[in-house]
Amino acid sequence: MFPRLAVVVGLGTLGLCATYGTIQAVPDVKWDFIVVGGGTAGSVLASRLTENPKFNVLVIEAGPTNEGVEESIIPGLASRTALSRYDWNFTTVPQQGLNGRSFTYKRGHLLGGSSSVNGMIYTRGPASDYDRLASVSGDGGWSWENIQSYLRKNEKLESPADNHDVKGEFDPAVHSSTGKVAVTLPNDLSPAVDAATLKASKELGGDFQFNLDMNSGKPLGLCWLQSTIGHDATRSSSATSYLDSKTRARDNLHIVTDTFVTRVLKTTETKGLTIRSVEIRSSDTSDTVVLTASKEVILAGGAIGTPHILLHSGIGDESDLKALNIETVLHNPSVGRNLTDHPVSFVAFSLAPNSIDLGPWANLITDPALQTQALELWKANRTGPYVESATRAHHIAWLRLPRNSSIIEQFGDPSSSGDSAHVEIILGAFAGTYAAIPTLVSPASRGSLTIRSSNPFDSPLINPGYYTSEFDLPAVREGVKSAIRFSKAAVWENIITGLVGPLANAPTDADIDAVIRNNTLSALHPVGTAAMSPKNASWGVVDPDLLVKHVYGLRIVDASILPYIPSAHTQVPVYVIAERAADLIKSKWHD
Ligand SMILES: Cc1cc2nc3c(=O)[nH]c(=O)nc-3n(C[C@H](O)[C@H](O)[C@H](O)COP(=O)(O)OP(=O)(O)OC[C@H]3O[C@@H](n4cnc5c(N)ncnc54)[C@H](O)[C@@H]3O)c2cc1C
Numbered sequence: 144m145f146p147r148l149a150v151v152v153g154l155g156t157l158g159l160c161a162t163y164g165t166i167q168a169v170p171d172v173k174w175d176f177i178v179v180g181g182g183t184a185g186s187v188l189a190s191r192l193t194e195n196p197k198f199n200v201l202v203i204e205a206g207p208t209n210e211g212v213e214e215s216i217i218p219g220l221a222s223r224t225a226l227s228r229y230d231w232n233f234t235t236v237p238q239q240g241l242n243g244r245s246f247t248y249k250r251g252h253l254l255g256g257s258s259s260v261n262g263m264i265y266t267r268g269p270a271s272d273y274d275r276l277a278s279v280s281g282d283g284g285w286s287w288e289n290i291q292s293y294l295r296k297n298e299k300l301e302s303p304a305d306n307h308d309v310k311g312e313f314d315p316a317v318h319s320s321t322g323k324v325a326v327t328l329p330n331d332l333s334p335a336v337d338a339a340t341l342k343a344s345k346e347l348g349g350d351f352q353f354n355l356d357m358n359s360g361k362p363l364g365l366c367w368l369q370s371t372i373g374h375d376a377t378r379s380s381s382a383t384s385y386l387d388s389k390t391r392a393r394d395n396l397h398i399v400t401d402t403f404v405t406r407v408l409k410t411t412e413t414k415g416l417t418i419r420s421v422e423i424r425s426s427d428t429s430d431t432v433v434l435t436a437s438k439e440v441i442l443a444g445g446a447i448g449t450p451h452i453l454l455h456s457g458i459g460d461e462s463d464l465k466a467l468n469i470e471t472v473l474h475n476p477s478v479g480r481n482l483t484d485h486p487v488s489f490v491a492f493s494l495a496p497n498s499i500d501l502g503p504w505a506n507l508i509t510d511p512a513l514q515t516q517a518l519e520l521w522k523a524n525r526t527g528p529y530v531e532s533a534t535r536a537h538h539i540a541w542l543r544l545p546r547n548s549s550i551i552e553q554f555g556d557p558s559s560s561g562d563s564a565h566v567e568i569i570l571g572a573f574a575g576t577y578a579a580i581p582t583l584v585s586p587a588s589r590g591s592l593t594i595r596s597s598n599p600f601d602s603p604l605i606n607p608g609y610y611t612s613e614f615d616l617p618a619v620r621e622g623v624k625s626a627i628r629f630s631k632a633a634v635w636e637n638i639i640t641g642l643v644g645p646l647a648n649a650p651t652d653a654d655i656d657a658v659i660r661n662n663t664l665s666a667l668h669p670v671g672t673a674a675m676s677p678k679n680a681s682w683g684v685v686d687p688d689l690l691v692k693h694v695y696g697l698r699i700v701d702a703s704i705l706p707y708i709p710s711a712h713t714q715v716p717v718y719v720i721a722e723r724a725a726d727l728i729k730s731k732w733h734d
């Protein structure tokens with residue numbers, strides 16, 4: 144038995160409620176729910192479940208607290224969380240589709256999880272993605288119409304830090320100002336660039352036609368970006384919003400940080416396989432703590448962390464587990480399979496000198512003196528370029544391949560409907576160029592998450608499987624060509640002089656493909672590793688209510704449950720999953 148010393152690290156205001164830095168410090172409470180992972184989804188659950196004063200909730204987070212972490216708080220510094228104590232420091236396995244390259248694979252390792260380190264882009268995706276989830280799972284509760292209340296509970300639209308008039312940049316009718324996570328439009332920091340981008344949209348029309356709001360359920364066209372940044376120019380993460388100080392002060396909420404969950408364990412019960420216990424082990428001592436929830440253990444470790452825990456717990460493909468000497472608790476070959484992620488390519492355009500005003504921050508990324516100045520401004524009065532993400536992009540174009548595209552004819556259409564984009568192109572000026580970042584948002588390729596040994600402290604094998612399906616590379620190539628087409632609009636005639644890098648010498652499709660294979664990176668949007676499927680389906684890991692199939696007491700609430708990747712950046716879909724999950728859990732356990 145461990146001594147239960149009350150070594151309280153970051154206090155709530157009163158009594159029992161607190162954030163603890165070690166499991167030994169956590170008081171002996173009868174837990175109703177144990178949430179594994181205080182990330183994007185885990186923080187929502189912590190907040191919503193403890194609205195019921197009868198529920199005692201323990202959240203166990205592997206990383207440290209988010210409080211006071213400047214790299215997370217200041218939008219312009221987000222890239223500095225990479226390969227730090229706020230990152231899991233993962234690397235992918237070599238990607239055949241990328242000439243054998245592997246690359247680092249960032250995941251948030253602090254309260255708020257990846258929402259504390261992400262690019263803050265706020266996208267809901269097309270309505271048809273949610274309708275597909277409803278139809279694939281057989282649960283109409285996941286449809287676009289039925290998740291509207293969760294979007295409203297999640298979003299808190301605010302005016303941007305610079306208070307400029309945002310009329311015409313979005314559709315107020317589709318937004319909420321009563322939720323938790325702050326959302327703002329970009330600040331007016333590069334007016335000449337924004338004006339040229341909008342002019343190009345007007346000149347080209349067609350698929351680049353202006354769309355007032357990409358978050359209406361119908362994203363196609365060129366739109367203003369929206370970000371999870373508050374009016375105060377700070378990142379709004381799941382931890383800053385759902386775990387505000389008032390929530391953290393609740394008597395029935397306990398959070399322990401810097402604590403790694405190694406496995407979930409069978410709990411002695413009379414009925415079938417029940418898993419309501421978690422094992423916490425220290426990597427340097429052999430100290431082990433086992434805690435049990437009276438109602439549910441909820442895994443919210445994310446699309447990498449959750450299947451990692453399941454596999455080490457003996458929940459996975461029996462033959463894979465046997466090969467690693469892990470005893471099978473439940474044979475389910477879907478665990479870790481079907482990992483899906485968005486491949487990101489890159490197109491940069493060279494600019495004629497003095498042809499367009501890039502503003503005083505054009506060389507921010509490379510100039511340390513500008514960076515010092517930017518930080519001073521942010522601290523002085525929340526001005527300067529650090530009020531927004533370092534990408535400094537203000538627009539996104541959402542495009543479909545043409546209906547008669549030979550790519551669709553040959554390989555089919557992985558998107559959820561004619562309203563869904565195949566490719567997203569992020570547009571903006573940074574590092575002295577104009578850049579377009581084409582991302583395939585409807586990939587057909589599937590990869591996997593496996594483990595390399597029976598040691599839970601060994602990092603998992605992350606394989607996004609990029610370009611393993613024939614649809615994907617030609618679709619990205621079309622995205623790159625669309626970006627180049629955008630650069631040919633009349634407005635750019637005396638501004639854009641050409642392409643930067645190897646794309647400038649890529650006359651054929653094969654040449655473009657070779658460049659794409661070399662420059663593809665990840666959008667860091669993995670999903671699908673513990674997929675939802677209909678009740679009684681022969682595949683999948685969770686039922687539509689997110690309870691693990693064939694198990695009592697264990698639920699999964701995070702990005703891993705999405706059976707198809709949204710045509711969107713994934714934080715909003717995760718917020719929707721977590722908000723609805725909280726409702727499902729509350730209604731199951733109401734008294
Ligand atoms: C660098 C980056 C940029 C991104 N940009 C955007 C963007 O601009 N817009 C957007 O919409 N989406 C973006 N995303 C994706 C989005 O942030 C994620 O899809 C979403 O946050 C995932 O939420 P989650 O709850 O599934 O997992 P996470 O938020 O990652 O939460 C998992 C939590 O569980 C903890 N954990 C894991 N394993 C254990 C364990 N064994 N024991 C204890 N704790 C554990 C982790 O430390 C983490 O806190 C980005 C992601 C990254 C990494």
Ligand SMILES: *[C@@H]1O[C@H](CO)[C@@H](O)[C@H](O)[C@H]1NC(C)=O
Pocket residue numbers: 226227228229230231232252
């Ligand atoms: C990631 O790497 C950095 C730099 O080496 C290190 O300081 C940090 O502790 C690592 N993160 C984790 C979670 O181990």
Ligand SMILES: *[C@@H]1O[C@H](CO)[C@@H](O)[C@H](O)[C@H]1NC(C)=O
Pocket residue numbers: 476477478480481682683706
């Ligand atoms: C992968 O997902 C597809 C649905 O997209 C499903 O049919 C298949 O069974 C899944 N594979 C596994 C191993 O779960």
Ligand SMILES: *[C@@H]1O[C@H](CO)[C@@H](O)[C@H](O)[C@H]1NC(C)=O
Pocket residue numbers: 520523524526
């Ligand atoms: C913000 O602070 C800087 C530096 O002190 C100052 O130059 C600038 O005028 C201030 N801006 C506003 C809008 O107050």
Ligand SMILES: *[C@@H]1O[C@H](CO)[C@@H](O)[C@H](O)[C@H]1NC(C)=O
Pocket residue numbers: 545547548549
């Ligand atoms: C697709 O349709 C457009 C417009 O109808 C036409 O211009 C184009 O040639 C067609 N492309 C193919 C590959 O058939």
Ligand SMILES: *[C@@H]1O[C@H](CO)[C@@H](O)[C@H](O)[C@H]1NC(C)=O
Pocket residue numbers: 645654657658661
């Ligand atoms: C791709 O990268 C390899 C290794 O750096 C290089 O040799 C090759 O020329 C690159 N190809 C293209 C098309 O840029």
Ligand SMILES: *[C@@H]1O[C@H](CO)[C@@H](O)[C@H](O)[C@H]1NC(C)=O
Pocket residue numbers: 678679
């Ligand atoms: C699933 O199977 C069980 C047992 O065979 C059955 O009672 C139940 O109705 C099925 N559920 C659905 C949604 O098909």
